[in-house]
Amino acid sequence: MIALDDMDRAILRALEADATQSAGALGRALGLSQPACWRRIRRLEAEGVIAGRRLTIDAAALGFGVTVFLGVKLATKGRVSLEDFERAATAIPEVQVVQHVLGLFDYRLKVRARDIVDFERVLRRRVMTLPGVGQVEANVVLSEERRPGPLG
Template sequence: MLDDTDRRILRQFQADPTASAAQLAERAGLTQATCWRRIERMQAQGIIRGTRAVIDWRALGYEVEVSLRVTLDKTQPRAFEDFAAEARKIPEVLEIQTFLGQVDARLGLVARDMTHYQQIYRTRILPLPHITDLDALMHIARIKHDESVPL
């Protein structure tokens, strides 16, 4: 799988995804060619899936963050698929997760303010198919948010 050199590269890449191959190589103690070959191999293996821009949605005027815990009617054969397909169409829904247990799905969504949230909730969330129960959790603070993997 991964050796110590790959882990060094990945630690540096996680710390600064905008770094060039030359910068990553220097920080990992490798030649640029070796570093680049290893990065390409890890991309081909699906270990590195890409880089992305992280946008601060609060800076864009979205002040409300809500987690909706959803229970679906599991007697319907396509309940998960139908629900997820429709939920994907709501631009304010940033995340959809499914679970095993009492809660079947969680939607993470943002809204400009409470009035906007109510409008989304009433016109876009409540009509989603196969919902039997819905519980809203208003986010107060994000204590930890880290997508880095311990390497």
């Protein structure tokens, strides 16, 4: 684990809010020179603290207005490998996240669909036909509030 000082944390918070900021703009906002800010960002990347920068797409603006989290319990763990299930689940375009979890369910899937009818199609034709699927529980997202990360 890398030791972070207050400036490193400030840089991470600022990049988490807007990863498109230049080192110069970020440095000015934090009272650092552009080269000093750039060196800190590069060190954080080299140490693996910054693992990448992502583009956030508004799914609803693209017509995907329904998000559903599915809990999936495998029925035949001995007859189907976890890798087979994971490979098949990640091949479904509407499934954005596949998490192997501990608890009541074996997996948690994040599914994006255009509407409830589209979600039902994905559930019936794709998710329920995955290898080893037993019990499935759906939780439709009604609203979402973004909270700052652990550094916020």
